[in-house]
Amino acid sequence: MMRRDIFQAIADPTRRAIITLVALQAMTPNAIAENFHTTRQSISKHLRILTECELVKQEQQGREIYYSLEIEKMKEIDKWIEQFRKIWETRFNQLDKVLSTIKKQKK
Amino acid sequence: MNNLLFDFIVDKATKTVSITREFDAELPLVWDAFTKKEILDQWWAPKPYASKTKVLDFKVGGRRFYAMVSPEGQERWVIQKYTSISPKTNFKFFNAFADENENPELPGSEWDHTFSEQNGTTKVSMVIYNESLERMEKQIEMGFKEGFTMTLNYLDELLKTLSKK
Numbered sequence: 636m637m638r639r640d641i642f643q644a645i646a647d648p649t650r651r652a653i654i655t656l657v658a659l660q661a662m663t664p665n666a667i668a669e670n671f672h673t674t675r676q677s678i679s680k681h682l683r684i685l686t687e688c689e690l691v692k693q694e695q696q697g698r699e700i701y702y703s704l705e706i707e708k709m710k711e712i713d714k715w716i717e718q719f720r721k722i723w724e725t726r727f728n729q730l731d732k733v734l735s736t737i738k739k740q741k742k
Numbered sequence: 743m744n745n746l747l748f749d750f751i752v753d754k755a756t757k758t759v760s761i762t763r764e765f766d767a768e769l770p771l772v773w774d775a776f777t778k779k780e781i782l783d784q785w786w787a788p789k790p791y792a793s794k795t796k797v798l799d800f801k802v803g804g805r806r807f808y809a810m811v812s813p814e815g816q817e818r819w820v821i822q823k824y825t826s827i828s829p830k831t832n833f834k835f836f837n838a839f840a841d842e843n844e845n846p847e848l849p850g851s852e853w854d855h856t857f858s859e860q861n862g863t864t865k866v867s868m869v870i871y872n873e874s875l876e877r878m879e880k881q882i883e884m885g886f887k888e889g890f891t892m893t894l895n896y897l898d899e900l901l902k903t904l905s906k907k
Contacts (some may be wrong), residue, residue, distance in 0.1 A: 719759070725788040725789070726787075727765075727789055731746075733775060734765055734767040734775060735770060735787045
C-alpha cells in the first residue's frame, strides 16, 4: 500500500475537524460521528487514514475503542513549518545585506 | 534591527506557502536581486550553503538552472522555468529539482512573485503552490537538513554578538 501522506491527511476539512475534537478528549468513533452529518462508514474511513498517518492513536477501554491525538506528530508539522520559515528568514536577511551593499556602491 | 514586514503562512488545505517581505530598497534594485544571477547567488542559499547559477535566461520560456552547494561540495540542482513576466511587477516560474543534466524530477511547484513599492520600501509577495503533496514532503526533508545547519549558524552569530558585549 502507498504510504500515507501527512499533508493529505490534514488537507481534508472533516479530518481537521476530527483532529480538533480528539485533541480535547479521547473519543469513540460513535461519539465522533455524532458531530458530523455524514455516515459512520465515512468517519471510520477518515479515522483509518488519520491512524495510518499516526496523527491519532487508538486505545481499547473495555469494549470500546477510543481515539486520541498524537501530539508529538502534530508538533513535527509545526517544527517543519518553523524550519522552513527560518530558511526564508535567513535568505531575506542575506538579501538585506546585499541590497544595502549595492546601494552604498551606487552612491 | 528593522521593522520590515515578514509574513510566512503555510496553508495545508490549499497546498500553498505564502511569503511576504519588505525590503529597504527601491523596486528596480529588488527586482534585479530576484532576476539577475550575479545578485541571486549572493543571497539565495542560506549559509553555509552556496548558490551556483549555471544558466539564467530571464524571459518567458527561459530558465534559471542552479545548484545549492553544501559546505562538503554536494550539489542539489534545481530548474526554474519562467512562465510569465510582467517587468517590475510580477513573474512566475515552475520550480523542479533536477539532475546535473537538467532532467527535471517532476512534479514541481509553481512560484508567483509580486513586487510593489511605497516610499522607498519594496514589498515582495510570493505564493508557492505545490501540485504534489509528496513533493512538499521532500521539501520537509530538505528543510530539516538546511534548517538544522542554519540553526547552528545562528548560534555562531549569536555567540559573536554576545562576546562583543
